[in-house]
Amino acid sequence: RSLLVTAVSVLSCVLFEYIARKVMKRDNTIGDLSAVVTGILLAFNLPSTMPIWMVIIGDAVAIIVAKQFFGGIGQNFVNPALAGRIVLMTSFANAMSDYPAPFAWRNAAVDAVTSATPLSQMTSVYKAGDIDAAVNAAGLPTLTNMFFGVREGCLGETCAVALLLGFIYLLIRKVISPVIPLCFVGTVAVIMLIAGKGSLTFTAYQLLSGGLLLGAVFMATDYSTSPISAKGK
Known part of the structure; x- marks a missing residue:
């Protein structure tokens, strides 16, 4: 589940960067891998139980709003991953606070055991x-x-x-x-x-x-x- 959240976050960030640069008629910058870094960092700020659609919303905020709206890498005034986390925490506080207890899967369903x-x-x-x-x-x-x-x-x-x-x-x-x-x-x-x-x-x-x-x-x-x-x- 952790790998899934991370993979979705990275792929979404790369896709949003490509689309945003295309729409804004700017050079393609996915080759600098900064979108990959943002995707990983945002995933690292999320619980493994985070619904995938919420992860994608956070990625959109991080890349499109916090990064590309201000000109792209080097011109953002806030860390994009943190911006995504703030929006997710504000909008989906319960999901952002839903943490599985370590090794809980040994005795019960992971989705049902939080701590x-x-x-x-x-x-x-x-x-x-x-x-x-x-x-x-x-x-x-x-x-x-x-x-x-x-x-x-x-x-x-x-x-x-x-x-x-x-x-x-x-x-x-x-x-x-x-x-x-x-x-x-x-x-x-x-x-x-x-x-x-x-x-x-x-x-x-x-x-x-x-x-x-x-x-x-x-x-x-x-x-x-x-x-x-x-x-x-």
Whole structure:
């Protein structure tokens, strides 16, 4: 199902880019593969249970509205994949929050078993007086499971180790600078350390929950929407 969502997203983005460029009488740019990247990133921001027709709507918003309406690659003011996610989250909040519990298919139908994400579970933890005790009692996945992706969430946000490997690969290939991702994650870490009353466990869960690492590595580093100068980064 995850592969299907990703494949549909990529193919739809490429098709929408081709059609949009054709209608606007601009040069064909599907060869630069930016539409493929957008399709993958948008899929990574979706749950595996997302209806295919909703995926296609998100792709249309990402490519036609957020990208091509503003001139194409390098001229968009917002990351196209994020624009697609925002519209889908606003329009189809229930579908965007429908996450299968890990390995639920062993005991029941996947479509019938859903679970809250660790990030949503942390809300009650934050309100507790003893943060560490509340974390242990909240029934959250272990930090090891969080690191290796055995938790609920969108396709591309669950496995921290895969995201870190992607970060290292992009650094080695000199595709991105480490400044933005490190500043992004570091700032959140400091804020969560303060909010969590000095609890390292609380901070670790916050860093590994949600799409923080996905956004820091693959979206905050977008050439079109990130600062150019070192000070700006």
